Amino acid sequence: MKLIILFFFISITSAFSQTDFVKWEKADFSYEQPVEQTRRDYSFESANAGEFITKSLTNAYWFFISDVDGDNCPFRPSCSVFLLESVRETNVFQATFMFFDRFTRDVNLFKGKNHYPRLKNGYYFDPAVNYTLVSEKINYLPPGFVVDD
Amino acid sequence: MISVINFYLLIVIFLILAGENIAQDYFDDQFKLGKKLFDEEKYYDAVTEFKRLVYFNEEGEYIYEANRYIGLSYKFGGKFSDALRYLTIAEINAKTVEEIYDCKIEIIKINILRRTTEFALKQIESTEKDPRYKSKKEELNYWRGLANIFADDWENAAKSFALIDENHELKVLSEKTIEEQYSVSLAKTLSYIIPGAGQFYTGEYLSGLISLGWNVLWGYLTIEAFVEDRIFDGIVVGSLLWMRFYQGSIENAEKFARQKNLEITNKALNYLQYEYEGAKP
Amino acid sequence: MIKFFSIIILISPFFYCQSDSFDFFSSQNIKKFADHLYCEGDYLRAVEQYQSIQQSISDDTTDYKIIYAYSLTGYLQKSNELFKSISTESDLYPAAHLLSLKNQLLLNRKSILTESGVSDDSVYLRNLNKLRIISMLYDEEMTYSHERFTYTFDEDEKIPVSKLYDEKFNPPNKDAIAAGVLSAIIPGSGKMYVGEWGDGIAALITTGLLAFLAVDNFEAGHDTRAWIFTALGGFFYIGNIYGSVAAAQIFNARIDFEFNAALNLFLEEKNYFVPVYDFCN
Numbered sequence: 001m002k003l004i005i006l007f008f009f010i011s012i013t014s015a016f017s018q019t020d021f022v023k024w025e026k027a028d029f030s031y032e033q034p035v036e037q038t039r040r041d042y043s044f045e046s047a048n049a050g051e052f053i054t055k056s057l058t059n060a061y062w063f064f065i066s067d068v069d070g071d072n073c074p075f076r077p078s079c080s081v082f083l084l085e086s087v088r089e090t091n092v093f094q095a096t097f098m099f100f101d102r103f104t105r106d107v108n109l110f111k112g113k114n115h116y117p118r119l120k121n122g123y124y125f126d127p128a129v130n131y132t133l134v135s136e137k138i139n140y141l142p143p144g145f146v147v148d149d
Numbered sequence: 150m151i152s153v154i155n156f157y158l159l160i161v162i163f164l165i166l167a168g169e170n171i172a173q174d175y176f177d178d179q180f181k182l183g184k185k186l187f188d189e190e191k192y193y194d195a196v197t198e199f200k201r202l203v204y205f206n207e208e209g210e211y212i213y214e215a216n217r218y219i220g221l222s223y224k225f226g227g228k229f230s231d232a233l234r235y236l237t238i239a240e241i242n243a244k245t246v247e248e249i250y251d252c253k254i255e256i257i258k259i260n261i262l263r264r265t266t267e268f269a270l271k272q273i274e275s276t277e278k279d280p281r282y283k284s285k286k287e288e289l290n291y292w293r294g295l296a297n298i299f300a301d302d303w304e305n306a307a308k309s310f311a312l313i314d315e316n317h318e319l320k321v322l323s324e325k326t327i328e329e330q331y332s333v334s335l336a337k338t339l340s341y342i343i344p345g346a347g348q349f350y351t352g353e354y355l356s357g358l359i360s361l362g363w364n365v366l367w368g369y370l371t372i373e374a375f376v377e378d379r380i381f382d383g384i385v386v387g388s389l390l391w392m393r394f395y396q397g398s399i400e401n402a403e404k405f406a407r408q409k410n411l412e413i414t415n416k417a418l419n420y421l422q423y424e425y426e427g428a429k430p
Numbered sequence: 431m432i433k434f435f436s437i438i439i440l441i442s443p444f445f446y447c448q449s450d451s452f453d454f455f456s457s458q459n460i461k462k463f464a465d466h467l468y469c470e471g472d473y474l475r476a477v478e479q480y481q482s483i484q485q486s487i488s489d490d491t492t493d494y495k496i497i498y499a500y501s502l503t504g505y506l507q508k509s510n511e512l513f514k515s516i517s518t519e520s521d522l523y524p525a526a527h528l529l530s531l532k533n534q535l536l537l538n539r540k541s542i543l544t545e546s547g548v549s550d551d552s553v554y555l556r557n558l559n560k561l562r563i564i565s566m567l568y569d570e571e572m573t574y575s576h577e578r579f580t581y582t583f584d585e586d587e588k589i590p591v592s593k594l595y596d597e598k599f600n601p602p603n604k605d606a607i608a609a610g611v612l613s614a615i616i617p618g619s620g621k622m623y624v625g626e627w628g629d630g631i632a633a634l635i636t637t638g639l640l641a642f643l644a645v646d647n648f649e650a651g652h653d654t655r656a657w658i659f660t661a662l663g664g665f666f667y668i669g670n671i672y673g674s675v676a677a678a679q680i681f682n683a684r685i686d687f688e689f690n691a692a693l694n695l696f697l698e699e700k701n702y703f704v705p706v707y708d709f710c711n
Contacts, residue, residue: 020231020474021503026190027227029262031418033301033411068360070397100669101676108632115626130683131676140683175452197475201454204466 036121050092051084058084075116076123079106085128098131117141120148176202176211183218192222213242217252224255229263246281257292258430266300287313294319295430298421301414303327318427326417336406340399347402351409360398367391457486469710473499490520495709497526506533524554525705531561532702539568539690556582557703564591567598567693590696597692601685606678613674617667620674624681633670637663 042059046052058080066080073079082102086095105111105126116124125147130138141147183198199215199222206212220236223229233256240252253276260269273293276282282289294309303323310320331351340347344364348357367390374383421429453459464479477499480492493516500509513530516523524547531542542565547555559582566572566579580592604624613620618633640663647656 020193020196020472023193023474024226024228026192026225029227031299031422032415033418035411035415064359065363068356068363068397068401069393070400072393094672096665097669097672098676100665101673104633104636104666104670104673105629107636108628110628130680131673133672133676133679135679135683138680138683140680140687142684142687175454179454197478200467200472200475201463204463205452205454205459 114143117145261430269296331406333406336402340402344398351405363394457483494522528704541565603682604678609674609678613671624677
């Protein structure tokens with residue numbers, strides 16, 4: 001029931017977004033079909049030694065394994081990017097715990113049911129900031145919510 | 150005397166008509182103001198002025214033109230559903246067959262642009278069936294071709310353009326695009342047979358080699374385990390690792406083929422937008 | 431006779447032109463057009479038109495329409511700036527005041543307790559009071575008892591308001607520490623406590639399986655393998671404790687989110703206790 005209300009609420013607010021509520025200008029419209037951004041950031045840019053090591057390992061993992069072993073991760077950010085984000089948000093140790101927790105949640109076969117918000121392309125949106133144990137940082141989004149990326 | 154009166158009456162009538170023309174001019178000036186803003190690409194303000202014209206134009210002689218321009222302004226602002234709304238109003242208020250046709254085409258063009266191809270094709274079909282537009286067959290085929298191009302259906306696009314002219318520039322473009330594109334099913338099939346072959350087909354040699362390498366390694370370890378009777382190891386390595394990379398190679402081949410096809414499609418669409426000189430949506 | 435006609439001729443077109451002379455941009459006509467745009471829901475354009483004639487035509491209905499249109503289109507700050515110019519004597523002041531408070535609440539979700547009424551219009555004062563009291567739910571602290579809190583509201587409002595009060599100050603939160611401790615004792619149980627049954631079972635199975643594999647391999651004398659499984663199992667074990675704490679926090683964030691959504695929905699349904707005027711019919 002709550003879900004329905006939430007949906008209703010979201011749809012009401014979006015219905016109000018009429019076009020001429022902002023003074024618009026000529027739009028540059030491209031004939032091209034949109035290309036999904038799946039490019040990976042292979043740079044080694046990092047703030048500290050821990051992040052550098054993780055980033056190097058991740059790059060190698062992407063290059064030799066992840067790119068050729070098929071699409072196995074239903075989450076976005078993917079597991080490896082989640083680890084990178086975790087290191088950036090916290091430290092190597094905490095990030096390891098976050099990573100294993102994510103791993104466990106990935107093992108759960110019923111993860112999709114009424115749990116995660118989704119991206120437009122269907123992936124579950126599950127950013128690392130929600131797991132740093134800092135309540136203020138948690139950005140809760142209801143399941144079924146479609147995240148604009 | 151009577152003839153003098155007649156003469157004066159004539160002049161009065163003439164002047165009254167002239168007066169009407171002056172009144173007409175007020176609307177015409179307003180229309181020109183909207184048109185000027187439209188030509189200057191100030192589409193938001195153009196909409197305001199055309200709306201003003203429509204609001205005060207009780208006689209209704211500008212309703213078609215003004216709504217048409219409101220629709221087109223919205224179109225250039227990228228606001229397609231508003232554009233469709235006003236073009237439909239224009240179509241309802243159109244007075245000649247030609248004007249109705251013009252609105253229909255504008256509506257079709259917007260559906261092509263925003264890739265609601267089904268609508269575009271249906272509208273083209275219904276216009277084609279209308280006996281009033283018998284002479285427009287060629288033009289309608291042209292827009293059908295473009296609708297197919299925007300829907301990434303180059304085969305049907307080529308067919309539509311061929312109906313106009315066997316050597317139509319866009320027919321040539323469509324055929325060239327078909328030729329350049331990779332076959333997704335071939336890429337997948339190749340990787341089914343030899344892991345990595347699909348990637349080779351799409352020109353991704355490094356990825357193909359890595360795929361092949363992993364499959365050889367895990368395949369070897371799996372078979373070795375079975376040969377040495379380590380059934381558990383064999384099942385684990387085979388299902389968790391070998392199958393994963395075998396499946397991955399097929400997925401990867403498909404992904405590359407689709408990516409490259411998209412690049413090829415976009416190259417053609419780019420040509421259509423910036424270099425092609427014929428009518429465009 | 432001729433003289434008579436000459437006079438008619440000289441005068442008639444003159445009159446004709448006069449009566450037909452039409453100025454789209456006279457204050458009157460701009461206002462008419464703006465009213466039309468406003469009723470059409472084209473608020474931003476209407477405001478532009480109103481503001482272009484504000485020097486010459488000024489009435490509080492127009493002023494109210496402008497702040498209302500700004501509020502509706504999301505220009506809350508602008509709306510509130512213009513509210514200041516509305517005279518407290520105006521009949522529309524109470525509505526404008528409530529509207530400005532709505533804007534304020536939408537801008538920063540914080541209580542507006544300090545606001546006091548200006549006129550002695552009883553409906554207005556009652557709505558103001560309702561808005562002030564309900565806005566207390568945006569704060570963390572509450573000085574009102576449940577009874578005093580719901581007292582001001584109408585009978586049909588009392589139930590949802592009382593429910594909101596309870597949800598705010600007695601939220602069904604989960605204890606993060608308890609979730610962690612539970613998972614430390616039985617892996618996965620902390621997640622189950624939070625309501626994540628699937629994740630809890632997955633945690634129990636992974637840690638259980640790895641523990642079994644470790645013990646099994648130690649018993650079989652495969653020490654290296656056994657240690658690898660032990661380490662992996664350890665990571666999963668700690669990761670799950672960590673994850674249980676995180677899951678409890680996320681659960682609480684959800685409770686908070688749902689409360690705010692319900693509160694906003696209630697206020698939205700009540701239009702923030704701002705009276706609704708229909709200026710169009």
